[in-house]
Amino acid sequence: MRIKLSYPTLRRLPRYLRQAETLLSEARTHVSSKELAESLGFTPSQVRQDFAALKEVCGVAADGLQGYGYRVDSLKANMERILKLTEQKICVLVGVGNLALALAHNFDFIRCGIRLDAAFDVLPEKIGTILRTLEGEVLIRDVAELPDYCALQRPRAAILTCPPDVAQDTADILTLSGVQGIWNLTNVDIRVPEGVALENVHLSDSLMTLSCRIDV
Amino acid sequence: MRIKLSYPTLRRLPRYLRQAETLLSEARTHVSSKELAESLGFTPSQVRQDFAALKEVCGVAADGLQGYGYRVDSLKANMERILKLTEQKICVLVGVGNLALALAHNFDFIRCGIRLDAAFDVLPEKIGTILRTLEGEVLIRDVAELPDYCALQRPRAAILTCPPDVAQDTADILTLSGVQGIWNLTNVDIRVPEGVALENVHLSDSLMTLSCRIDV
Numbered sequence: 001m002r003i004k005l006s007y008p009t010l011r012r013l014p015r016y017l018r019q020a021e022t023l024l025s026e027a028r029t030h031v032s033s034k035e036l037a038e039s040l041g042f043t044p045s046q047v048r049q050d051f052a053a054l055k056e057v058c059g060v061a062a063d064g065l066q067g068y069g070y071r072v073d074s075l076k077a078n079m080e081r082i083l084k085l086t087e088q089k090i091c092v093l094v095g096v097g098n099l100a101l102a103l104a105h106n107f108d109f110i111r112c113g114i115r116l117d118a119a120f121d122v123l124p125e126k127i128g129t130i131l132r133t134l135e136g137e138v139l140i141r142d143v144a145e146l147p148d149y150c151a152l153q154r155p156r157a158a159i160l161t162c163p164p165d166v167a168q169d170t171a172d173i174l175t176l177s178g179v180q181g182i183w184n185l186t187n188v189d190i191r192v193p194e195g196v197a198l199e200n201v202h203l204s205d206s207l208m209t210l211s212c213r214i215d216v
Numbered sequence: 217m218r219i220k221l222s223y224p225t226l227r228r229l230p231r232y233l234r235q236a237e238t239l240l241s242e243a244r245t246h247v248s249s250k251e252l253a254e255s256l257g258f259t260p261s262q263v264r265q266d267f268a269a270l271k272e273v274c275g276v277a278a279d280g281l282q283g284y285g286y287r288v289d290s291l292k293a294n295m296e297r298i299l300k301l302t303e304q305k306i307c308v309l310v311g312v313g314n315l316a317l318a319l320a321h322n323f324d325f326i327r328c329g330i331r332l333d334a335a336f337d338v339l340p341e342k343i344g345t346i347l348r349t350l351e352g353e354v355l356i357r358d359v360a361e362l363p364d365y366c367a368l369q370r371p372r373a374a375i376l377t378c379p380p381d382v383a384q385d386t387a388d389i390l391t392l393s394g395v396q397g398i399w400n401l402t403n404v405d406i407r408v409p410e411g412v413a414l415e416n417v418h419l420s421d422s423l424m425t426l427s428c429r430i431d432v
Contacts, residue, residue, distance in 0.1 A: 008257050010428060014421040022405075041223050083428045098321065102314035103419075106403065112420050113427035156430050181430040183423055187322065189238075197429035199422040203319075204328050205230040206415040207399055211329035212226060212299045213413035214372050214397040 005057050005082075009050050013079050015040050016050075020076035032069035058082050088115040089181075090155045094170050095162030096121040096131060096140055099185060103161070104133045114157060120146050143170075150177030157181045164188040220273050221298075225266050229295055231256050232266075236292035248285035274298050304331040305397075306371045310386050311378030312337040312347060312356055315401060319377070320349045330373060336362050359386075366393030373397045380404040 019039055023031055033047040040047075051070075058081075080086060091114045093100055100119070109116050119131045120143040131138045141149065149155075150173075158174045160167060160182055167186040174182060181197035184190055192198045235255055239247055249263040256263075267286075274297075296302060307330045309316055316335070325332050335347045336359040347354045357365065365371075366389075374390045376383055376398055383402040390398060397413035400406055408414045 011421075011425050013428070014418070014424040017424070018418070018421075083424050084430075084432070085424065085427065087432045089427060089430050089432060098314045098318035102318060105314065107419065109423070112423040114423060156432065157426065181426045183426050197426055199426040201419065201422055202230070202234070203323065203417060205227075205234075206417055207325070207328040207330060208230040208233070208299050208301065209227055210373065210397045210399050210413055210415040211301065211305060212229070214300075214305050216300070216303045216305060216372065 005053055009053055012040075012042065012046075012050060013083055017076060017079035017083065020072050020079060023072045024076060028072055030069040031072055031075070035069070054078070054082060083113065085111065085113040087113055089113055089157050090115055090117045090153065091157040091159060092117060092146070092149070092155045092174075092179075093119040093131075093138075093159040093161060094121075094143065094146065094174070095160065095186075096123075096126055097161060097163075100131070100159075100161040103159070103185075104131050104138070106134070108134055110135055116159075117153065117155060118149060120149075146170075146173055147177055150174065150179065155179060157183065160184045160186050160190070162186060221269055225269055228256075228258065228262075228266060229299055233292060233295035233299065236288050236295060239288045240292060244288055246285040247288055247291070251285070270294070270298060299329065301327065301329040303329055305329055305373050306331055306333045306369065307373040307375060308333060308362070308365070308371045308390075308395075309335040309347075309354075309375040309377060310337075310359065310362065310390070311376065311402075312342055313377060313379075316347070316375075316377040319375070319401075320347050320354070322350070324350055326351055332375075333369065333371060334365060336365075362386075362389055363393055366390065366395065371395060373399065376400045376402050376406070378402060 016036070019036060034044045037044040037047045088110065093116060096119050116133055116135070116138050119138050119140045121127060121140055122143050126140050127142045129140050131140050156179065158179045160170060162170050164186050167184070167188050168190050171182055171190045171192060175192050175196050179196070182192060184198060184200045187203070189200060190198070232252070235252060250260045253260040253263045304326065307325070309332060312335050332349055332351070332354050335354050335356045337343060337356055338359050342356050343358045345356050347356050372395065374395045376386060378386050380402050383400070383404050384406050387398055387406045387408060391408050391412050395412070398408060400414060400416045403419070405416060406414070
């Protein structure tokens with residue numbers, strides 16, 4: 001299933017999911033689009049439009065019952081289905097520095113539909129050692145083996161945690177090898193060919209927003 | 217200056233800034249709201265509304281000239297001013313694990329209006345050592361000293377990179393000490409008192425969005 005939803009709508013789905021999980025943890029069964037909008041900082045009409053688009057494109061969104069709002073459990077299940085979180089995509093990680101270690105040790109990739117299969121680095125002292133993850137262990141390989149590995153194993157996604165100056169070259173190798181999506185944590189913008197999904201994590205955006213809300 | 221802009225507008229300002237910097241690097245002088253919208257995935261009317269709100273609230277946004285669009289240099293300068301990026305807010309970091317090391321070594325806090333002044337951890341082998349940052353060096357102190365340090369030095373902001381299970385307690389100590397903003401990187405949601413700014417970094421949102429765009 002190729003999703004044809006607009007990117008801004010897509011980007012809001014994980015937040016609906018998170019809100020549904022919070023509501024479920026509070027034993028709530030229904031939620032109105034007005035309340036969803038308020039807690040997420042969207043407009044109620046944006047929520048209704050998103051759900052209408054989901055229904056149109058994917059056939060599901062969340063069951064709404066006039067006056068009762070959406071069912072929280074179906075909201076959660078449908079978001080997980082539309083986000084394809086239960087379909088494990090094989091993924092490689094390139095650059096085993098501190099950020100990669102922090103992610104591997106703490107981040108729930110499986111929850112995001114991602115299965116980390118291999119890690120790559122340039123440092124001889126890292127190559128051949130094990131990267132511990134929440135799910136188990138991953139072998140750290142020589143980055144020189146990346147093209148061959150990709151040709152053989154056909155990973156669908158890649159996590160980019162390498163130094164900024166080699167980010168673009170690494171992305172080129174990955175997309176040439178058929179990787180369909182790159183999670184870019186290098187703090188520099190990279191270009192990918194048409195049809196490859198790219199998510200840049202710009203940590204500075206949220207820190208700038210915070211900065212603005214603080215009096216000196 | 218207390219900014220009274222809506223949070224969704226505020227959240228878009230770093231992205232306008234980033235786009236202005238990209239355009240400047242391409243030697244562009246003007247940009248239309250239509251082009252800004254397209255490159256950022258906003259609607260043109262949203263861009264115009266944001267700039268109208270900025271003008272209303274802060275007296276500045278970006279100089280627009282009918283037919284030529286906004287001036288890129290003033291767009292950049294005004295975004296920096298509204299985001300208060302040149303006013304350095306003193307900040308502490310709590311929890312010197314891998315994520316904190318990755319940030320300290322690579323992240324440009326000063327660019328975000330934040331000056332890292334001290335770091336705290338519980339591990340005896342870390343306490344008393346130096347955390348290297350892009351700007352220089354920061355002493356790692358015993359987290360038991362955090363309340364006294366805050367009372368004396370009055371940091372305005374805090375970066376939370378501690379383990380999830382102590383995130384809320386740490387946030388409580390910080391806000392009781394008068395910290396006005398918390399950048400929460402612990403991957404768990406925390407509560408802060410009214411009036412305290414909170415930015416949760418939810419890395420899973422972007423990875424889920426990526427996951428959804430990849431075929432298995």
